[in-house]
Amino acid sequence: MSGGGKKYAVYEGRNPGVYDTWREAEAQVRGYSGNCHQKVDSYGRADPKPYVVYEGAKPGVYPSWKDAHSQVSGYPGAHYQRADNFTDAANKWCDHKCSQTQAMADKNKYVVHKGRAPGMYNTWGETNDQVRGYPGNCHEKVDSNTGTPSGNKHYVVYDGAKPGVYDNWHDTHDQVSGYSGKQYEKAKSPEDAVNKWTDFKTYGATTTGQFSGTYPNKGN
Numbered sequence: 001m002s003g004g005g006k007k008y009a010v011y012e013g014r015n016p017g018v019y020d021t022w023r024e025a026e027a028q029v030r031g032y033s034g035n036c037h038q039k040v041d042s043y044g045r046a047d048p049k050p051y052v053v054y055e056g057a058k059p060g061v062y063p064s065w066k067d068a069h070s071q072v073s074g075y076p077g078a079h080y081q082r083a084d085n086f087t088d089a090a091n092k093w094c095d096h097k098c099s100q101t102q103a104m105a106d107k108n109k110y111v112v113h114k115g116r117a118p119g120m121y122n123t124w125g126e127t128n129d130q131v132r133g134y135p136g137n138c139h140e141k142v143d144s145n146t147g148t149p150s151g152n153k154h155y156v157v158y159d160g161a162k163p164g165v166y167d168n169w170h171d172t173h174d175q176v177s178g179y180s181g182k183q184y185e186k187a188k189s190p191e192d193a194v195n196k197w198t199d200f201k202t203y204g205a206t207t208t209g210q211f212s213g214t215y216p217n218k219g220n
Contacts, residue, residue, distance in 0.1 A: 012036035
């Protein structure tokens with residue numbers, strides 16, 4: 001394994017090391033699960049090109065292929081890209097994060113059930129203008145396409161106008177808004193809600209003892 005010019009570094013393979021030819025290096029990585037290799041100079045140094053890992057064990061910017069490889073090897077749906085330099089890598093990563101943020105913004109909107117001007121709003125800022133300081137306000141996140149609440153929205157009202165299990169925040173809110181001593185809890189699923197309610201009726205208390213004495217935050 002001697003000579004000048006380009007060589008091949010095998011980081012993960014049968015016999016990791018630096019090889020003079022691709023044929024030698026290939027023998028170490030062909031059929032080897034999770035192999036990692038790249039071209040290097042005659043001193044074993046790799047081209048200093050950073051990588052952006054968009055989908056992997058830990059997305060982010062990595063200074064070398066060896067570092068990036070450990071984040072994407074064996075990861076289902078791995079997505080990564082080599083950058084020209086660290087400035088380019090930082091820009092690519094920033095663009096990716098901004099697009100993710102915009103996608104979330106496009107997916108979710110807010111519904112004001114009770115406020116100054118009930119309706120659907122695109123941003124939390126607009127929504128907040130309708131509910132801040134409004135007595136008994138009621139609002140929640142919804143899917144922008146369907147208008148339905150985002151995620152699981154099952155609640156158990158232990159103490160309110162009409163205790164029981166509810167499958168949305170709007171109805172739950174009606175039972176606890178303005179009710180002195182209200183006690184309610186968000187459940188993880190319909191089954192969890194029924195179990196919590198059954199335990200409460202059987203034992204006279206929740207199994208967790210966790211109650212929400214105030215209304216959920218902007219995301220419910």
